[in-house]
Amino acid sequence: MSQAAFYALVAGALTGIGIYGLITQRHLLRRVLAVNILGSSVFLLLVALARRHPDYVDPVPHAMVLTGIVIAVSATAFALVLARRYHAATGLTHLPEDEESEEALAPGLLNRRSLADRRSGGGPPPGQPERRQGARRRSDEDRRSDEGAQ
């Protein structure tokens, strides 16, 4: 087996691990990590395939992977910001199991409540034990520096 084929196999195995993690894990940060593993496995496959030629290394996959890395970082950064906001609004670190039924039951209610939560930093609503206080109180120091910033 050639070196390129060996790394292609490794890439295949990493893909499997990434998919497995993405499906089985529910914590948002963990899912973002799994997506990143998956991405790096695809990149590894591309670069391994670029290595097969006996007389040259193919630069096109390298350029593709470089582009892919930038995209992966951008998407990761945005997903993390989104996850943080979601956490701040709901106190949850994972997505609800079955969103559709939850939505169908009381859509307006949910929306209003989370809005109110954000405005007042209010306590957890009844009937949802897993929800905890989302917004952290600002420390005085922070507030001062922020106001200075504005």
Added chain:
Amino acid sequence: MTLLYTGLAVFLLLNLLVGLMRVYFGPTAADRMLAALLFGTTTVAVLLLLAEAMALSALRDVALLFTLLAAVVALAFTRLPRRFKGR
């Protein structure tokens, strides 16, 4: 000479993998983070050896970058909540 570099690189990589135990077993977050930073140093050494063994001089730049940027993760770690008892 190449043979020696390659052998050393294999040895360091082996070292690194054994060192992963420290990250795995912890027990404190600081242990894990310190081990990770140590790996950064080992990786720099591996890359420098590879640069010689594979005659890819650009890998020295990579080693340089790792050395330069190791501090960022270390600082990010120290900014975790103060009485954080992560495992």
Added chain:
Amino acid sequence: MSSEFADSGLMTAELLTASAELALPLVFFVPLLTALLVFWVGSTRAPWLPPLGAALTVAAAVVLIFGVANGGPQSHHLGGWQPPLGIELYADGFAAVMIALTAVVGLAVTLYAGPYLRGKGLSLEHFWPLWLIQWATLNGIFISADLFNLYVMLELLTLTGAPLAAMAADRAALSAALRYMLLALLGSLAYLLGVALLYGATGSLHLQEVGALLEADATAAIAAALITAGLFAKAAIFPLHIWLMPAHSNAPAPASAALSALVAKAVVYLVLRLWLWVFPVLLTAPMGWLIGGIGAVAIVYGAVQAMRQPRLKPVIAYSTIAQFGYLLLLLPLVVLPAAALPAWQGAAYHAVVHGLAKAAAFLAAGNMIYALGHDRLEGLRGLTPYLSVSMLALALAFASLMGMPPTGGFLSKWLLLSGAIAAEQWLWAAVVIVGGLLAAVYAFRVLAYVHAAPPSGWVELRAPRRLPRIMEWTPVVLALLALLLGVSGMPLLQLLAHGAPEIVTQWAE
């Protein structure tokens, strides 16, 4: 008409045809640069800039469409490099039709978004750049002939779509956007994995060239499976559909219209383009049946779910899942000589009509939310007099979605049906008919609420908010266009004939 006028008209036509090649990159760059300019200047300082950019984009699109209609498929080699080294922009009839749809819906969304978002207290500051970049990306997807460039465009589509879905920033919108984001990332990585295998097998990323070099072996099969599955996740095709309803129904109405009518549609467009241009060697009868079967399940599932929703926007969102199923019916039919041409025309036609009708429906629902503050079906009783224009738009849009003559939806379904009957594919014919009937059920359910008399003892607590004129009329115009397409379909079908895929044209001789 004087001959002088005809002459000048002829010259204009020639000029337009000549400049069509340049319009090809412009349909991407004009909205992109406008978006950056809007961000740089700030949308509050120059509120006229986004509509101006939209108008310029439409102008570029018109030049391009005119060029395709008169001069056949247009192509532009970026950087002057021939493929496979460089990237080719390529617009055939199919791409031109989709660019036309995007231009119409895009203009409507641009006109509608300003008053709607201002009225709902949402910031336009980030909406404009995101939406204009999304428009550029959509055009890019339609004209790019490079597999990896399409990956970049797909990621751009996700990253502009997710924040638009999350704009309301409440719990439902945030979790919907997160779900969308994660599934879409998974989808684009699966797509990229397939592209990696294709490049490994053929050494090229150019659509036509990969299609020509590809052999029907295991590599091609696995690559096709990965790419199709990845795109299905991004387009919310049936088993991977869960993110669509919450994401599309929690977004602000203009964003919902863009997401449903254009963004998800662009991904389905890509599924069809890749199967017809890149993987025709794999498109055997069983493969067609597999994908067509998924489409059939989606048609039934989406319609049944749409019947059960208590709010208007989820109904429309589920209808999207159902309507995408029709597009997939193309693949089992296109391999049959008798069905290929009508099925091809029907599917492309359906893509356009659905886009217009869906945008009209979402904008009409937006009017309802704007005026009443909610879109619960129960609460819509007896409100027709206040929202008569919007209700007309909603009724027309639903008529088109269920395929009632003489709407465009009827024509597209008729084309699909006649293809299936000509090839004696009774199952697919039945699916088209049943799908139409199910669509009628959820459509009439909504219309029944809307046109019902107010419940007895009904007291008006708060008069509905007055709609700005432009918001009132945008959905009607879109719905009327969908209707018009049922009356006069020939221009669109003629445009579509330019550069039709070989798998369709091979039977024509």
Added chain:
Amino acid sequence: MIRALADDAVSGAATGAATGAATDLEIAALLWWAFDGLLALGLLGLAYQVVAGRQLFRSVVLFIIYGLLMAVAWARLAAPDLALAEAAIGAGLTGALLLSAYRNLIGTDGEEGPHAPITPPAGAPPMTVPRWAALFAAALAGLLVAGIGWVAVGLQPPEQTAGRLALEQLAESGVENPVTAVLLNFRSIDTIGEVVVLFVAFLAARVVAQELDHAGPGDWLRASQREPLLVGPLIAFIAPMAVLVTGYLLWAGGHQPGGAFQAGAVLAALAVLLRLTGRLRPRLEPTLLERSVLVGGVVLFSAIGLAGAGLAGAVLEYPPGWDYRLILLIETVLTLSIALPLALLFSGSGGLRQEVR
């Protein structure tokens, strides 16, 4: 140059050993296989622990180490451009991003304030899916591994590839590094798209951004918290070095591995460092200068590209004789346009300002 590298790397450690004894070659090959095998073992084990390990913090740390090993893998596959990118992104930005997100998601879980319990409270829903779903996932993953592995091992290299064409036409591209040639000349629209992705991610983050105090770390210099003694000298040393390295990578990109993206990532890592230590502070809205930098790269690239339609014959074609100069100009501006959104994405803010002490 690349051709020579390839020859060398394909035969493992064959350079210089070609004239030596055959046993030397065999030992070298064996050593290289040992190296690759260990590396693969490490990558797979780390990846599994990252996605399936029990403790989240451990997974984050292991992911940072995974990035280190990935850089070594890029090196082994003769892709130094990617090793540089991995070093710039993985070592600096991704780690900081993940740790900061971890701090936000976990550190505030449970009771108020930073003294949060780490273990999830009793009664919380399980963080993994039910067993049948896990089995399904494992089956799907296994199927994928088998399929990709089977195909990838047997895949024969095609006669003609885009990459070979790129190497053949390298002389006409204006630069000597083939990866830079592909990124900034042959397939430059991908690079435009990539920078637009970065900009869009920044915009998207602005749409959902939290209140400012949630964005990034708070103040270090609180009454109870002193800045560690070594931070000041460290920054004083690293900051000028990072700027120097940025310039070096940017200049190097034309003829050896390096380029706008790697340079931008280093600059962004420096900004993260300054942000982490409170020397840069977040600001809600970007200033005119920041907005100009954010859009500048794409605008300049597109403008030069569109001008190419008139001056050279096709959009994104450089006028003859101008290619090297224009590529260098574009790369310089792109470096800034890449660094700023990366830094702002970490900071979670619209702009940055210097801390006045």
